[in-house]
Amino acid sequence: MRKPLLAAALLGLLAIRPAMAESPPAVLVSIKPLQGLVAAVMKGVAEPGVIVSGTNSPHGYAMRPSDMRALEAARLVVWVGKDFETWLERPVSRARDALAMEDLPGLATLPTREGGVWEPHDHGGGEHGGEEHGKHAGEEIDGHLWLDPGNAARLVDAVAARLETIDPAHAAQYRANAADTRHRLDALDQELNARLAPLAGHPYVVFHDAHQYFERRYGLTPAGAITVDPERPPGARRMAALRDRLKAAGAGCVFREPRFAGPTVQALADATGARIGQLDPEGALVQPGPDAYFILMRGLADALVDCLSRR
Numbered sequence: 001m002r003k004p005l006l007a008a009a010l011l012g013l014l015a016i017r018p019a020m021a022e023s024p025p026a027v028l029v030s031i032k033p034l035q036g037l038v039a040a041v042m043k044g045v046a047e048p049g050v051i052v053s054g055t056n057s058p059h060g061y062a063m064r065p066s067d068m069r070a071l072e073a074a075r076l077v078v079w080v081g082k083d084f085e086t087w088l089e090r091p092v093s094r095a096r097d098a099l100a101m102e103d104l105p106g107l108a109t110l111p112t113r114e115g116g117v118w119e120p121h122d123h124g125g126g127e128h129g130g131e132e133h134g135k136h137a138g139e140e141i142d143g144h145l146w147l148d149p150g151n152a153a154r155l156v157d158a159v160a161a162r163l164e165t166i167d168p169a170h171a172a173q174y175r176a177n178a179a180d181t182r183h184r185l186d187a188l189d190q191e192l193n194a195r196l197a198p199l200a201g202h203p204y205v206v207f208h209d210a211h212q213y214f215e216r217r218y219g220l221t222p223a224g225a226i227t228v229d230p231e232r233p234p235g236a237r238r239m240a241a242l243r244d245r246l247k248a249a250g251a252g253c254v255f256r257e258p259r260f261a262g263p264t265v266q267a268l269a270d271a272t273g274a275r276i277g278q279l280d281p282e283g284a285l286v287q288p289g290p291d292a293y294f295i296l297m298r299g300l301a302d303a304l305v306d307c308l309s310r311r
Contacts, residue, residue, distance in 0.1 A: 025075035025167050030085055031058045032283035033146040034101065034155065036292025038078050040181040041159045043290045045170045049074070051088075055284045057259050061087050071095055075166055078159060084143025099162055101145055104154050109141045110212050113225075147281060147300075148213040149189040152293060156181045188294055192301050193218060202308040203251040205242055205274070207265060210257075210281040214300060223249045226264060234264065246272040253277050253307040258284040277307035 024046035029035040035050040042048055051067050052058045063071075068091060071077060077095040079085055081102030092098050102109070145151045160178035164171040196218040209225040223245050227234045234242075246254070246268070255277045256265040269276050280286065280303075283296045 024170060025163070026070075026073055027076045027078065027163075028070050028074035028095075029077075030079035030088055032286055032288055033293055033296055034078055034080065035288050036283070036286070036290065036294070036296065037146070037152055037155055037181070038159050039288065039292065040184075040290040041156055041163065041174055041177050043177050045167075045173050047289070048078070050288050053288070055259055057284075058085060058282055061085075063087065063091055067091075068094075076162060078155075080143050080145060083141050084145075097162070097166070099158060101151070101155050101158075102141065102143065104158050106154055107145060107151050108148050108213070108216075109145070110216065112140045112142045113209050113212065142209075142212050144210050144213055144281060146213075146293070147211060147297075148217050149185045149192075149297070150217075151213070153182050153185050156185070184294065188297060189217075192297065195301050195305060196220065199304060199308050203246075203249040204253040204255060204277075204304075204308060205246055205251055205268070206255045206279060207257045211279065211300070214281070214297075220304070223251045226254075226268065239264075239268065242268060243271050246274055252310070255279045255303065255307070257281070275307050275310060277303050279303050 024042070027038060027042065027046070027048035029038050029048050029050050031052045032050055035048055038048045049070055051063070051070070052061050071091055072094055075096055077092055077098045079088055079092060079098065079100055081100035082089040083102055101107075146155070156178050160174045163174045167174075199221075200219045201221050203221045203223040205224050205226065206222060207226050211220075211222065214220070215222050224242050226238070226242060245251070251272070251274055253276070254265050254269045254272075254274045256262055256279075258278065258280055265276055268274070279300055280296065281300065283292060286292050286296050286299070
């Protein structure tokens with residue numbers, strides 16, 4: 001009687017072992033816009049976790065003990081990079097494997113802008129699609145890289161390639177998902193270009209300078225930002241300069257963000273007669289998942305069209 005029981009137990013273990021070997025890897029992503037792209041690559045396999053969840057800001061984020069445990073347990077951590085997430089530079093060194101978006105070859109990168117009032121030749125509006133810009137030594141790049149769909153596509157390819165190596169059992173699924181996501185990104189890019197083209201030459205002011213890649217990609221006309229660092233309130237001189245710029249440019253809208261600048265934006269709008277809109281470039285109001293990136297990008301377009309099209 002014992003031999004049949006032992007044989008059955010061994011067969012059970014053999015049946016379990018392949019399933020265990022094929023379990024998908026734990027993947028952790030720093031912020032929701034990137035989590036959406038990684039989730040699209042992993043669709044049908046597993047859902048990646050995200051560090052900066054809910055309506056938390058990635059600017060000056062303080063990692064919790066639970067974040068560190070998740071990072072150390074992850075097989076792969078995907079983040080923007082040290083120029084954007086300075087708070088993650090040291091912790092990510094403890095990860096088993098990490099992929100920084102800012103280190104990918106061929107990205108369109110832009111330097112961080114200084115000051116809050118931009119003249120027309122400084123605001124970054126230009127040819128659709130932008131150009132590839134190399135990072136010069138000592139130059140800090142604008143870390144909001146995901147707001148250019150071309151950059152998003154490069155991250156999708158890089159994540160799929162890394163996951164195929166880590167998890168060959170699901171390689172075919174990752175490749176298929178990446179191809180589908182690139183197709184969706186191409187369609188999104190064409191859609192946004194058509195929707196936003198009529199807004200060229202319509203100046204506006206944003207709360208913080210998070211939208212440079214989006215603006216360059218779609219030829220928009222920002223006049224300035226209330227603050228360079230969303231964690232630091234603007235001074236009186238900055239506000240006066242923005243007020244004058246808004247009036248001189250005839251800017252129709254001032255855009256706040258979900259976490260920031262309600263009273264500040266209201267004061268600027270009251271002083272200039274501009275309308276108030278809301279942009280969410282970092283996905284504070286977006287739920288994580290494989291559609292998150294597309295919801296975020298269409299949300300930006302919706303807000304710009306809604307506010308700037310009104311007269």
